[in-house]
Amino acid sequence: MPGPAVVMREIHRLRKLARDLQEQLERGPRQLKAQQAKVTRQETLLREEQDAIKKLKVATHEKEVSLKTTHSQITKHQKQLAEAASKKEYDALQNEIAVDKQRTAQLEDEILAALTEGEERAAKVPELEKSVRQAKEEAVAFEKGTAERNAGLSAHLAETQAKLKEVEANVPADVRILFNRISTAMGADSFASVQNRTCAACHTGLTAQQYTDLQQEVFIVCKSCGRILYPPEAPPSPPADA
Numbered sequence: 001m002p003g004p005a006v007v008m009r010e011i012h013r014l015r016k017l018a019r020d021l022q023e024q025l026e027r028g029p030r031q032l033k034a035q036q037a038k039v040t041r042q043e044t045l046l047r048e049e050q051d052a053i054k055k056l057k058v059a060t061h062e063k064e065v066s067l068k069t070t071h072s073q074i075t076k077h078q079k080q081l082a083e084a085a086s087k088k089e090y091d092a093l094q095n096e097i098a099v100d101k102q103r104t105a106q107l108e109d110e111i112l113a114a115l116t117e118g119e120e121r122a123a124k125v126p127e128l129e130k131s132v133r134q135a136k137e138e139a140v141a142f143e144k145g146t147a148e149r150n151a152g153l154s155a156h157l158a159e160t161q162a163k164l165k166e167v168e169a170n171v172p173a174d175v176r177i178l179f180n181r182i183s184t185a186m187g188a189d190s191f192a193s194v195q196n197r198t199c200a201a202c203h204t205g206l207t208a209q210q211y212t213d214l215q216q217e218v219f220i221v222c223k224s225c226g227r228i229l230y231p232p233e234a235p236p237s238p239p240a241d242a
Contacts, residue, residue, distance in 0.1 A: 192228075202224045
């Protein structure tokens with residue numbers, strides 16, 4: 001059976017790995033949601049542009065009808081000039097013709113501006129449609145890739161959890177209650193290695209007795225942060241001379 005130091009070190013490694021795998025699995029749905037939100041944004045931009053073009057067409061048509069009506073009014077008033085019975089009536093018709101011509105010029109300018117804007121907006125539609133297609137393709141590809149990736153992550157997580165259960169069975173019986181209490185409360189952060197006689201998590205120094213106990217593979221808990229301590233892994237021995 002491996003000593004407590006090896007057991008705690010391996011438990012720490014496996015718990016951190018399991019946590020990382022679980023976080024990656026949980027990140028997938030959020031990333032997929034972001035991809036779908038991108039599709040929605042692109043569709044909204046396209047729809048808004050199409051709606052703007054439709055409104056411009058309706059407004060342009062209404063102005064063209066008004067322009068036609070105004071032209072008819074000018075023609076009517078011009079005919080009435082020849083039949084004017086008095087200078088007052090003649091002057092009034094002249095004034096109405098002048099107003100109608102001014103209105104005609106304004107409508108023509110507005111129609112031209114609307115047609116120009118409509119053409120400019122219509123030119124943007126193909127690019128917006130392309131962006132929608134691209135966003136949808138990316139979302140589909142991401143969803144497929146995520147499904148495949150999650151299958152691998154889930155399998156890796158199951159293997160890690162099984163291995164963790166196997167290793168945790170080696171926790172000495174006399175410290176199991178304390179081990180369970182700490183590991184339940186702190187999860188993957190329940191452990192810390194000792195570097196230069198100091199807890200690597202909170203940087204609190206060990207007492208001489210704690211360091212001696214740790215070297216003798218006694219179950220040690222950091223007096224400051226409450227983590228289970230283990231010594232660093234010994235470096236590999238250099239190869240023997242030939």
